[in-house]
Amino acid sequence: MQGIEGKIGILGPDFVANQANKHMWHLWGSKADLDGEFKVDAINIKSGEKINPFTVDIPTSLGGPNNGADAHLPSSMKLPKPGIWQLNAYIDEKFSAVLMSKPNDY
Numbered sequence: 372m373q374g375i376e377g378k379i380g381i382l383g384p385d386f387v388a389n390q391a392n393k394h395m396w397h398l399w400g401s402k403a404d405l406d407g408e409f410k411v412d413a414i415n416i417k418s419g420e421k422i423n424p425f426t427v428d429i430p431t432s433l434g435g436p437n438n439g440a441d442a443h444l445p446s447s448m449k450l451p452k453p454g455i456w457q458l459n460a461y462i463d464e465k466f467s468a469v470l471m472s473k474p475n476d477y
Contacts, residue, residue: 372397372438379460379468382438386456386474391426391449396460397440398433398467405442407463409433413448413472416455424448424458433462450474 374380374397383394398405408431413424426447437443450456450472458470 373472374470375468379470380440381458381470386448386450386472388453388474389449389451391447394446394448395437396433396444396446397438398442398444398462399440400442402441405433405462407432407465409444409460409462411446411448411458411460413450414457414459415452416457418454422451424450424456 372380372382377399380397381394382397384392386392410431411424412421414421426449429444429446433442433444435442453474456472456474458472460467460470
């Protein structure tokens with residue numbers, strides 16, 4: 372799992388550019404902090420391109436405890452090209468955390 376210990380993490384394979392894969396989001400916090408619409412945007416650090424990394428519509432509310440986390444959400448994500456991507460996670464439009472990912476070349 373990669374992320375911020377005790378706050379947010381994603382479990383899944385390494386990102387490969389332009390290839391979708393399943394990732395499980397894990398979040399820690401109070402019920403009040405985790406109650407709301409979950410969304411993520413991805414920004415390519417070099418180009419500034421901003422995308423929705425989810426390849427299919429996902430539920431916007433988090434599920435219950437999983438793998439020791441207080442909440443979780445399964446997803447399928449794809450980063451369209453190699454480079455460093457900043458993943459910004461939000462709950463009810465309130466900024467939650469930043470994760471960085473570097474997809475391998477394909």
